Amino acid sequence: MRNIDEIDRKLLNILQDNSRVTIRELSERLHLSTTPIHERIKKLEKNGYIKRYITLLDPKALGKKLTVFISVSLSSHTKEVVDAFEHEVKKLPEVMECYYVSGNWDFLLKVQCNDMEDYHNFVIHKFSVIKNITQFYSSFVMSESKQTYKYEL
Amino acid sequence: MRNIDEIDRKLLNILQDNSRVTIRELSERLHLSTTPIHERIKKLEKNGYIKRYITLLDPKALGKKLTVFISVSLSSHTKEVVDAFEHEVKKLPEVMECYYVSGNWDFLLKVQCNDMEDYHNFVIHKFSVIKNITQFYSSFVMSESKQTYKYEL
DNA sequence: TGTGAAAACCCACAGGT
DNA sequence: ACCTGTGGGTTTTCACA
Numbered sequence: 001m002r003n004i005d006e007i008d009r010k011l012l013n014i015l016q017d018n019s020r021v022t023i024r025e026l027s028e029r030l031h032l033s034t035t036p037i038h039e040r041i042k043k044l045e046k047n048g049y050i051k052r053y054i055t056l057l058d059p060k061a062l063g064k065k066l067t068v069f070i071s072v073s074l075s076s077h078t079k080e081v082v083d084a085f086e087h088e089v090k091k092l093p094e095v096m097e098c099y100y101v102s103g104n105w106d107f108l109l110k111v112q113c114n115d116m117e118d119y120h121n122f123v124i125h126k127f128s129v130i131k132n133i134t135q136f137y138s139s140f141v142m143s144e145s146k147q148t149y150k151y152e153l
Numbered sequence: 154m155r156n157i158d159e160i161d162r163k164l165l166n167i168l169q170d171n172s173r174v175t176i177r178e179l180s181e182r183l184h185l186s187t188t189p190i191h192e193r194i195k196k197l198e199k200n201g202y203i204k205r206y207i208t209l210l211d212p213k214a215l216g217k218k219l220t221v222f223i224s225v226s227l228s229s230h231t232k233e234v235v236d237a238f239e240h241e242v243k244k245l246p247e248v249m250e251c252y253y254v255s256g257n258w259d260f261l262l263k264v265q266c267n268d269m270e271d272y273h274n275f276v277i278h279k280f281s282v283i284k285n286i287t288q289f290y291s292s293f294v295m296s297e298s299k300q301t302y303k304y305e306l
Numbered sequence: 307t308g309t310g311a312a313a314a315c316c317c318a319c320a321g322g323t
Numbered sequence: 324a325c326c327t328g329t330g331g332g333t334t335t336t337c338a339c340a
Binding site: 012015016017018019020047048049050051052053054055056057058059061062064067069086089090093095096097098099100101102103104105107108112137138139140141142143144145146147148149150151152153 | 165168169170171172173200201202203204205206207208209210211212214215217220222239242243246248249250251252253254255256257258260261265290291292293294295296297298299300301302303304305306
Binding site for chain 2: 315316317318319
């Protein structure tokens with residue numbers, strides 16, 4: 001976290017909000033010339049602070065209207081079983097996120113589908129056929145109160 | 154979803170992977186001149202397919218090493234109580250995501266903290282003081298098997 | 307680390323097919 | 324819906340402080 005000063009902090013905050021901001025605009029907002037801005041960004045990329053620049057689409061515009069969180073229990077927690085489950089899950093495009101978690105369940109998955117029919121087919125044909133699942137529980141998202149990928153620095 | 158053709162589909166796939174790709178490079182990869190690429194992107198923005206261009210940082214590089222999912226039950230489900238909870242939660246920078254969900258729990262939150270001590274302070278001073286929470290359950294993320302914000306089109 | 311300037315590169319738009 | 328050409332803006336690099 002340290003190795004980054006106040007200027008880097010401001011730079012990262014602006015970039016998190018808008019990855020297409022021009023270096024020229026950044027230089028004006030931070031009262032520097034374009035050269036140090038350019039060099040700082042390259043350095044932040046090189047040092048692993050900046051992972052990637054992405055475009056966020058609107059899932060609803062694409063017809064993806066159903067988000068489901070699935071909690072999963074596996075029959076065993078050996079490396080083989082856990083790795084095999086993760087491997088299968090990674091291949092499913094409907095699974096946007098998958099976490100190995102502590103507590104009552106072993107995995108938590110975020111799944112994006114078009115609608116309930118699409119989800120039904122996903123569960124029957126793609127998800128429930130994965131080996132070593134002993135139990136799973138679906139929570140349907142009714143509304144999204146907050147969603148951000150920005151860390152306030 | 155429809156109104157977008159094969160070229161738009163490819164455009165969106167590339168942009169999701171890299172929001173800083175130049176129009177020139179897109180035009181070369183899609184065998185078109187820059188003009189139609191530029192026009193298509195503006196149209197996709199205008200029609201709501203493209204929401205925003207963001208920069209993803211590495212939370213670990215920033216010292217944010219603990220991710221927790223919190224399941225929450227509220228004492229009532231009237232609009233007032235639900236809205237008030239959402240309002241409080243939105244103010245907390247540690248809460249990255251918050252969903253109103255069906256099932257055993259009312260809300261599912263994704264929380265990002267530096268470490269367990271930081272999480273402890275978050276729970277004691279910021280989260281558990283929110284009104285109308287009857288019960289909550291923390292699941293700590295041990296590993297992240299998959300995380301993508303890309304919809305394969 | 308920073309500035310300023312120049313070269314290379316890219317965007318955005320006009321006019322035309 | 325697409326192409327080419329162009330003026331103006333942007334990025335990237337360099338000499339220098």
